[in-house]
Amino acid sequence: MKVGVLGFNGFMGKNLCQHLKSTFEVVEVSLRDTDWETQLQQCDVYINLVGKAHDHKGVATELDYYYANSDLPKRVFEVFLKSEAKLYIHVSSLAAQQELKSDRALLEDDPCQPVTTYGKSKRDFEEWILKKTPLTDKKVIVLRPPMVHGPGDKGNLGVLYKLISKGIPYPLNAFKNERSFLSIDNFCYFVKKIIDNQGKLISGIYNVSDDEPVSTTKIINIIKNEASKKVINVSLPKFFVKAIAKIGDVLPIPLNSVRLEKMTSNLLVSNQKIKTALEIEKLPLSAEEGLRKTIRSFIDKKI
Template identity: 55%
Template sequence: MKVLILGGNSGFIGSHLEDKLNDLFDCKFVSMRNFDWMSENFSPNCVINLVGKAHDFTGTASESDFYYANFELAKKAFQIFIDSSADVFIHISSLAAIEEIEAPKALSEVAVYNPVSSYGKSKRDAEEWLLDQTLPPAKKLIILRPPMVHGAGDKGNLNQLYKLVSKGIPYPLALFKNKRSFLSIENFCFFIEQILLKKDQMDSGIYHLADDETLSSNEIVKIIKEETGWNTPVLPLPKRFVRWISKVGDRTTLPLNTWRLKKLTSNLVVSNKKIKIALAIQRLPRTAKEGLRDTIRSFQENNS
């Protein structure tokens, strides 16, 4: 099987997919910054769109930056699929398209859109545009919504929390109890592999990806401490006081603001039932805790 991966020639997820898929399929990882590769003779059976912009810890990205990467390029990627011999288009969206902060119950694929950031809104608009297109006969559209994906090379929120704990700064959120879904990079790659192998038995539509188990922020900090041996203090500060500090952070350079507090303490759980039924998956390669430990070890190796 020939697989064309758009936006997959660099970056965290693309590098792991390359390692995983190259042994199983005839893969071509290309950039969307130039299209010289289109002149080459490569007729894919499947197109995967990894193009997108997510993390912006500098605060310099504009709304138009997110819309270009996550919406405009998604439209171009879809047109490449339509013009190709491929019968399946796998679009990597994000849970942020429907929810970014909190959900009292496990989110299914029919949840109402509720993005709040430019990132989430651009992902939502891309999904809506794709779903509104008329697919030619024998072609399928599969939209995948993962929560935060982590692993070696990840520079996202988990890496930021790791760095915070590494500085020995007391962790002040011990009294907050929450559950959040994550996805280890190994489980992400496993889902992609299984979709490619079983694409004929899948229907077009949206599918949620996630580890089978949830993790709390307290569990994450505990595992970081266990894997590293750091003795970072954990402080059970009163919730009201922590919320007041976060509001101060909104107006200053404190590392904790109301947005980060919600991301660290709210419940955001995803149901992966639909994709597991479609692919007849009984068990993922990694449990949530195993995947997290792998990631923490990779952070250690990178900083050693």
């Protein structure tokens, strides 16, 4: 079976291709190639990881996000519809549904409330593809992961690791929260299970996450343990931190109200729908095991 992977050169793509190559013939497809449509035509399964998430330089426009997260995937899906392939896996994001907080585990049919241009552009494609899906006998699976982490990750977990590993105290210990994450190992496991058992799934959206949520305090303790660092957690008064965040709403300082909400609120996801469909009792790694593996990779690479 040939599996075409778009977005193969990113963090998730590199890990997924390595995982799938032990079982399938993986075709790494770049949309920059003039013959990308021809490359995809020979594939039995399409996996789309193409998208824009982070704008570290602060120069991306709204059009940039919609082009990468909606317009390009639409072109890929149209090619899929004309092909002989029967399975299309599109990796969306939890941000298409909720970006800030949820005190209970989100289900796939809960209301969508994206806030950022990133989340809105991801939701735009979801709405489009869901309208197209009933018109085809092909299988279309849309995955919504929360933050994915693992070796090679350059996201917020790495930033937190750098902070703690340098002995800088975490200043928001007064805020108690839990969030759902997804280790790259569990993500790859989900994708392979979908390919192997595509007949058990109906087309639609599926949340994917680790089985257990993790508190920020727990993550910090894992970092300190793995990095052998004795760092004091600082509990600044909540009113003081919120006041600083309000200042950040109007002045260019690292903390603002939206960032504070993301760092300190609950954001929980239920993965029960896909686990039930694929008859999964337990994922390969617990949330804590996955986090420890990621932190050890940071230590090994001395990021």
